Amino acid sequence: xLRHTAAHSNDEIRAWLRGQGVNPTSQRLDIAxxxxxxxxxxxxxxxxxxxxxEDQRVSKATVYNTLSLFVEKGLIRQVVADPNKIFYxxxxxxxxxxxxxxxxxxxxxxxxxxxVSGLPALPDGKALEGVDVVVRVRRGx
Amino acid sequence: xLRHTAAHSNDEIRAWLRGQGVNPTSQRLDIAxxxxxxxxxxxxxxxxxxxxxEDQRVSKATVYNTLSLFVEKGLIRQVVADPNKIFYxxxxxxxxxxxxxxxxxxxxxxxxxxxVSGLPALPDGKALEGVDVVVRVRRGx
DNA sequence: CTAACTGCAAACGTTTTGCAACTTT
DNA sequence: AAAGTTGCAAAACGTTTGCAGTTAG
Numbered sequence: 476x477l478r479h480t481a482a483h484s485n486d487e488i489r490a491w492l493r494g495q496g497v498n499p500t501s502q503r504l505d506i507a508x509x510x511x512x513x514x515x516x517x518x519x520x521x522x523x524x525x526x527x528x529e530d531q532r533v534s535k536a537t538v539y540n541t542l543s544l545f546v547e548k549g550l551i552r553q554v555v556a557d558p559n560k561i562f563y564x565x566x567x568x569x570x571x572x573x574x575x576x577x578x579x580x581x582x583x584x585x586x587x588x589x590x591v592s593g594l595p596a597l598p599d600g601k602a603l604e605g606v607d608v609v610v611r612v613r614r615g616x
Numbered sequence: 617x618l619r620h621t622a623a624h625s626n627d628e629i630r631a632w633l634r635g636q637g638v639n640p641t642s643q644r645l646d647i648a649x650x651x652x653x654x655x656x657x658x659x660x661x662x663x664x665x666x667x668x669x670e671d672q673r674v675s676k677a678t679v680y681n682t683l684s685l686f687v688e689k690g691l692i693r694q695v696v697a698d699p700n701k702i703f704y705x706x707x708x709x710x711x712x713x714x715x716x717x718x719x720x721x722x723x724x725x726x727x728x729x730x731x732v733s734g735l736p737a738l739p740d741g742k743a744l745e746g747v748d749v750v751v752r753v754r755r756g757x
Numbered sequence: 758c759t760a761a762c763t764g765c766a767a768a769c770g771t772t773t774t775g776c777a778a779c780t781t782t
Numbered sequence: 783a784a785a786g787t788t789g790c791a792a793a794a795c796g797t798t799t800g801c802a803g804t805t806a807g
Contacts, residue, residue: 595730
């Protein structure tokens with residue numbers, strides 16, 4: 476996983492995508508760059524907007540295609556917390572999330588700060604894909 | 617919370633709805649009945665279908681209105697696990713869920729079988745709404 | 758009579774799809 | 783030329799909304 480900073484050069488990101496088995500087209504590079512230079516919880520719509528701030532460069536179809544590809548290749552992961560839309564998280568290390576039901580905002584919970592213990596036996600013939608904890612919060616004392 | 621069995625009479629459910637501050641119209645009674653006589657993880661679409669098996673009785677708008685009302689009154693709760701749709705769960709006791717990413721099926725995890733410890737400090741000015749654990753599983757050994 | 762409730766159809770927002778055009782090798 | 787990729791527009795899907803009509807106290 477790349478560190479999250481504005482300091483990655485295009486060449487660096489390009490090389491990283493290649494290493495992950497992703498052909499680094501200019502659109503994929505644009506999308507990868509937004510993930511590794513700012514806030515790491517982004518919806519498809521967020522990315523579409525961020526990638527097209529200056530000029531129109533990436534279509535919506537390509538944003539969705541690319542996000543699916545990145546998820547498949549393990550570069551990012553989906554966060555299912557908001558009933559209305561999927562978030563994508565470029566932090567693939569084990570961690571959990573606060574979800575603010577009033578604002579729709581996500582925030583990280585370090586995996587050191589919250590432990591899940593006593594994982595029960597999985598249903599027969601099933602393999603573990605992941606354990607997601609969402610701590611829902613609302614405005615109030 | 618009512619037990620989940622087919623044995624509840626209409627009068628019983630009607631009385632229970634009244635006790636929860638819900639005016640028991642015939643549509644709400646129909647919807648409440650499907651929740652307490654079978655599988656407890658249902659999507660809005662599931663309920664629409666179940667309630668209209670014999671004859672057309674409840675519109676989609678009313679299904680959604682009623683589900684929102686039931687959630688607001690605490691009779692049922694939403695489960696956000698499937699990226700495509702919301703599930704409604706008539707089991708309002710603390711518990712968690714398996715989610716099968718291949719089939720889209722939900723299954724309960726008893727709260728005795730999985731513990732969350734070390735809940736971190738909430739963001740400033742926020743109150744806890746709930747802690748949801750989703751154990752994602754897929755087909756495979 | 759009034760307030761609460763319902764149903765229809767249209768609208769909405771997110772995501773997916775079909776397909777033709779464009780790259781890249 | 784073949785394979786991979788992109789963009790557009792349309793479609794699909796779950797959900798919400800506006801509003802007119804109905805029902806119940």
